[in-house]
Amino acid sequence: MEPPVIPRRASRAVRVGDVVIGGRSLVSVQSMTNTPTSDADATAAQVDELAAAGAELVRVAVPTREDSAALTEIVRRSPVPIIADVHFHFDRALEAIDAGVAKIRLNPGNIADREQVRRVIRAAADAKVAIRVGVNAGSVVSRTDEASRQAELARPMDELMAEKLADYLGIFQEEDFHDLVLSAKSHDPYLCVLANRRLAELWDYPLHLGVTHAGPAETAVVRSAAMLGALLIEGVGDTVRVSIAGDPVREVGVALELLWSLRLRPRRGVELIACPTCGRLQMDLLPILDEVKRRLADIDAPLTVAVMGCVVNGPGEADHADVAVCTGRGRAVLYCRGERLRTVDAEEIADAVEAETRRLAEG
Ligand code: SF4
Structure with missing residues (x-):
């Protein structure tokens, strides 16, 4: 609500x-x-x-x-x-x-x-x-x-x-x-x-x-x-x-x-939700986060994208995000609006998040 x-x-x-x-x-x-x-x-x-x-x-x-x-x-x-x-x-x-x-x-x-x-x-x-x-x-x-x-x-x-x-x-x-x-x-x-x-x-x-x-x-x-x-x-x-x-x-x-x-103005562009990182992390998340941020910077649609470090909060954030990735050892699970889409390799994460976000922005 x-x-x-x-x-x-x-x-x-x-x-x-x-x-x-x-x-x-x-x-x-x-x-x-x-x-x-x-x-x-x-x-x-x-x-x-x-x-x-x-x-x-x-x-x-x-x-x-x-x-x-x-x-x-x-x-x-x-x-x-x-x-x-x-x-x-x-x-x-x-x-x-x-x-x-x-x-x-x-x-x-x-x-x-x-x-x-x-x-x-x-x-x-x-x-x-x-x-x-x-x-x-x-x-x-x-x-x-x-x-x-x-x-x-x-x-x-x-x-x-x-x-x-x-x-x-x-x-x-x-x-x-x-x-x-x-x-x-x-x-x-x-x-x-x-x-x-x-x-x-x-x-x-x-x-x-x-x-x-x-x-x-x-x-x-x-x-x-x-x-x-x-x-x-x-x-x-x-x-x-x-x-x-x-x-x-x-x-x-x-x-x-x-x-x-503060919800005093309608958001313009992608709202990025990101794991702050902790000892459960199994891949170097920050370069991926920077890359995702850079690639989505020109999208004006008010979409939420979550880049998460593990299964503790990842699936929960994925439920509330338009696009989410929940990373693990060398791989990540890609979600769209809470639905699990597929598993992607680490080097494909930024491509997969960008493609899914642009698909929603254009749709
Ligand atoms: S999402 Fe996982 S790795 Fe990231 S801060 Fe939370 S518990 Fe740690």
């Missing part, structure tokens, strides 16, 4: 180009380029790679005028809506809106002048551009004087983040601007959970979830999964970014796997 689908918190629907964040839409996946944005060719190429991997929205950093000057070309070539990430300089936001981006990200911690924020809001409203207001634990504490800094540091950070966000959102409410997405990020996954629960209680704007500065892949994936999993299973969160130091394309695959695992 299929487990129930996670009920989602009711949030406003906010349009970002042709993507809707929140409302009844599926949780969307976004990532961020790490090329210099001023290099329009390199950035447009990376946007294409991210989109091909499954990113539905791509954010680009816009620290300088040269970066905002490249946006028109990047937006023109992009298959997905482009989001401008703006810090410190409100005029970068105005330039990005002129260049045709679909969304702006503002940080209350570094664009605080209320008149400047109003100008960005009015330009965004005129151009029908959404705005993400994203507070970061690293930039939320006042730096005006040491006494207030110490006082703020002594407070619960999730409370402080929500309070700073509430103050900033007051400007948007005065301007009657509601095409907003909110975020509260930290490198600390647990703090992210607490802060986003607060946001979900206080506002119905859609939430962008992510752990910021999550680190290299080994830690970033675990920390992101811990934070995103905790909130998404409570129905909180409308768009996600997994942040991993390095090639951003990996972020997209991790985010999709997370959403598939």
Whole structure:
């Protein structure tokens, strides 16, 4: 029996180009380029790679005028809506809106002048551009004087983040601007959970979830999964970014796997189930697993394939998989949807699994 689908918190629907964040839409996946944005060719190429991997929205950093000057070309070539990430300089936001981006990200911690924020809001409203207001634990504490800094540091950070966000959102409410997405990020996954629960209680704007500065892949994936999993299973969160130091394309695959695992999106491609290996193993399974994974990578059909090391769990997994192999000494038993098909030699395993999986995918 299929487990129930996670009920989602009711949030406003906010349009970002042709993507809707929140409302009844599926949780969307976004990532961020790490090329210099001023290099329009390199950035447009990376946007294409991210989109091909499954990113539905791509954010680009816009620290300088040269970066905002490249946006028109990047937006023109992009298959997905482009989001401008703006810090410190409100005029970068105005330039990005002129260049045709679909969304702006503002940080209350570094664009605080209320008149400047109003100008960005009015330009965004005129151009029908959404705005993400994203507070970061690293930039939320006042730096005006040491006494207030110490006082703020002594407070619960999730409370402080929500309070700073509430103050900033007051400007948007005065301007009657509601095409907003909110975020509260930290490198600390647990703090992210607490802060986003607060946001979900206080506002119905859609939430962008992510752990910021999550680190290299080994830690970033675990920390992101811990934070995103905790909130998404409570129905909180409308768009996600997994942040991993390095090639951003990996972020997209991790985010999709997370959403598939929580049944928040229909799976695309083959789900590989594999024995973790133990002392019962009678053949070198890992090269076979790598080969099977490589051969099935282009199949879009949502099929389950199990590569198992022995008879302890193999036949049981075969019952639930579309295609399964249960290996033994020099040979393996091939199954299709629980039915035992035949025995194959070790060197034929990858061929047999691929052929059977492609037959189902095409059928
Ligand atoms: S499937 Fe068999 S070999 Fe693989 S981990 Fe389980 S018991 Fe060990």
